[in-house]
């Protein structure tokens with residue numbers, strides 16, 4: 172059995188415009204200078220409390236800004252701001268989901284509400300065997316989201332692959348003892364991902380699918396006996 176766990180923002184969906192704008196509105200509402208685009212994107216992947224603690228410091232109005240951000244994000248979404256899927260993602264997920272002996276999961280800094288909205292919009296209800304959000308676990312890079320996904324699917328750490336665009340995903344996977352693939356189309360640079368522990372980075376969605384399919388093929392459980400010994404080959 173294999174479990175592929177996907178990050179959402181910057182990996183499956185391109186949410187940068189709505190995230191940057193919502194942060195901007197939240198900061199202005201509290202009379203604070205909004206973060207630069209670079210600063211705003213650097214914290215994508217963290218849960219809101221950790222994200223805003225990073226931006227305003229632990230003594231800043233973290234909870235108030237987080238609440239303003241939540242409202243601004245919801246307003247922008249209903250006001251027509253989109254979080255489009257990266258091109259090709261939908262088809263890749265649907266093919267992987269029906270791959271034999273393979274389950275898909277989500278580990279995201281989004282809220283349950285945010286994930287629910289995405290699943291409804293894309294018709295993804297049946298794709299994921301486990302969904303871990305900022306509401307269910309400590310923020311990345313704490314390994315809890317992955318550990319809970321493993322427990323929920325009864326997968327072993329060595330059977331799981333995390334796929335993400337941020338250093339937090341790389342660090343989380345290392346802390347959980349799972350394999351990890353970095354994607355270069357998100358919000359953290361490939362250099363930063365490598366520094367955070369990525370051993371493999373893919374640059375396109377087709378490359379991601381090819382890499383995952385190759386790893387799934389290398390992990391065919393039918394080739395070993397139940398006791399773990401190699402199969403007896405009969406010429």
Ligand SMILES: [Mg+2]
Pocket residue numbers: 178179180181182215216335336337357
């Ligand atoms: Mg991300």
